Amino acid sequence: MPSPYSIEVDRLSHAYQMKMAVDQISFKVKTGSIFGLLGPNGAGKSTTIKMLTTLLPATSGTASIVGYDIVKEPAKVRENIGYVPQLLSADGELTAYENLSLSAKLYGISRETRIKRIREVLEFMGLAEVSNDLVKSFSGGMIRRLEIASSLLHEPRVLFLDEPTVGLDPAARKLLWRHIQEWRTQFQTTILMTTHDMDEADNQCDIVAFMYQGHIVAMDSPQKLKTSLGPKSTLDDVFILHTGSSIKESGDYANVKQTRNTISHL
Ligand SMILES: Nc1ncnc2c1ncn2[C@@H]1O[C@H](COP(=O)(O)OP(=O)(O)OP(=O)(O)O)[C@@H](O)[C@H]1O
Numbered sequence: 001m002p003s004p005y006s007i008e009v010d011r012l013s014h015a016y017q018m019k020m021a022v023d024q025i026s027f028k029v030k031t032g033s034i035f036g037l038l039g040p041n042g043a044g045k046s047t048t049i050k051m052l053t054t055l056l057p058a059t060s061g062t063a064s065i066v067g068y069d070i071v072k073e074p075a076k077v078r079e080n081i082g083y084v085p086q087l088l089s090a091d092g093e094l095t096a097y098e099n100l101s102l103s104a105k106l107y108g109i110s111r112e113t114r115i116k117r118i119r120e121v122l123e124f125m126g127l128a129e130v131s132n133d134l135v136k137s138f139s140g141g142m143i144r145r146l147e148i149a150s151s152l153l154h155e156p157r158v159l160f161l162d163e164p165t166v167g168l169d170p171a172a173r174k175l176l177w178r179h180i181q182e183w184r185t186q187f188q189t190t191i192l193m194t195t196h197d198m199d200e201a202d203n204q205c206d207i208v209a210f211m212y213q214g215h216i217v218a219m220d221s222p223q224k225l226k227t228s229l230g231p232k233s234t235l236d237d238v239f240i241l242h243t244g245s246s247i248k249e250s251g252d253y254a255n256v257k258q259t260r261n262t263i264s265h266l
Contacts, residue, residue: 003067006031006158006190007052012061013214013231014047021047023214024061029207031157032188036201038235039211040247045194046086048211049160052192053083066157082151082159086166090146092136096127099135103150121149124186125179141172145179152183161193165200177204196247198235202226217242 007029014022029035052063054074059140062069067148068076090099093210097118104114112224119136122128125145135143144164165173181204184191195201199230201208202222209219218238226233229241239247 004030006066007063007192008065009052010061012048012051012063013059014044014051014056015059016047020214022051025209025211025214025216026061027209027216027219028229029190029192031190033206034184034193034204036189036205036208037192037194037211038196038198038201038208038239038247039194040196043211044214045211046162048082049162049192049194053081053160054078057085079154080157082154082156083150084144084159084161086162088143088147090135090143090150092134095132095134096122096138096146097131099146099151100153102113102242102262104153107154111155116226117153117155121152124152124183125149126175139172141168141176144168144172144176148180152189155187156189158190158192161191163194164222165195165197169227173200178266198239198247202235208235210242212243 003030007027009027011024012022013020013024016017017118025044026049027035037048039045047056049059052065052070054070054077058071062071064070065077066080068080070077089165090102091102094102100118100121101114104118109117119128122131127142127145130138130142135146138146148161161180165176168176176263180191183189193205206221207219208222208225209216211217220228222235225235225238229237236246
């Protein structure tokens with residue numbers, strides 16, 4: 001029987017020189033669900049995503065994506081995933097269509113399929129009407145939707161989104177999520193995202209894992225995490241309980257700076 005989980009992580013760790021950025025984390029993500037890694041800057045969220053997308057080797061532990069081992073079968077893993085990194089990846093000097101066409105060629109999608117897929121992802125991400133406009137004329141939210149569209153061209157079974165809404169205003173965030181949720185409903189795509197926005201995790205994720213200093217300190221549905229503390233509790237209250245500080249106060253400076261740079265790029 002096939003596993004009900006699209007992502008399985010077992011005691012996964014990564015050390016940068018002497019520093020343990022991710023320290024023996026374990027979790028499973030059900031197919032078709034949205035799993036949020038929530039934590040302050042420097043908690044280890046991006047490092048986790050980079051290991052699961054085969055961009056960074058694990059120091060120890062194992063993980064599989066739709067049954068493929070990230071160490072033994074990295075090519076198979078890559079065939080089955082989409083990845084949208086924090087930093088800007090769309091080319092402003094090209095149109096939306098041209099950006100997607102370039103990505104589709106890189107994915108090796110045949111010419112006939114390419115045209116159909118590009119139309120499909122443009123439609124799903126609400127960009128069909130601006131497909132021939134230069135990306136440099138786009139808002140931050142439109143650029144993000146284009147980057148997500150690009151990661152969906154090969155119809156991945158698992159999508160990794162690293163801080164998908166960082167730097168976007170509330171209206172752009174809402175629109176972005178509407179489009180992502182529509183895609184997920186249609187294709188049953190499993191999504192792993194990182195965020196340090198409590199409301200976003202609360203509203204969009206089926207399961208949330210709090211990351212702090214390389215560890216997962218709590219993991220459950222947002223509702224269960226909150227009710228375990230009492231009525232009217234927020235996810236921030238749960239985070240404070242497990243770490244002793246608010247998510248806003250517990251990041252490290254270097255990473256805050258990096259996030260701000262990302263925002264100014266958008
Ligand atoms: N290339 C690197 N070399 C050395 N240390 C690194 C490197 N990348 C990240 N780190 C450190 O590893 C830890 C985890 O960083 P990581 O980027 O995974 O955290 P994060 O939770 O994703 O934060 P952010 O929200 O800023 O992306 C941090 O202490 C960070 O300074």
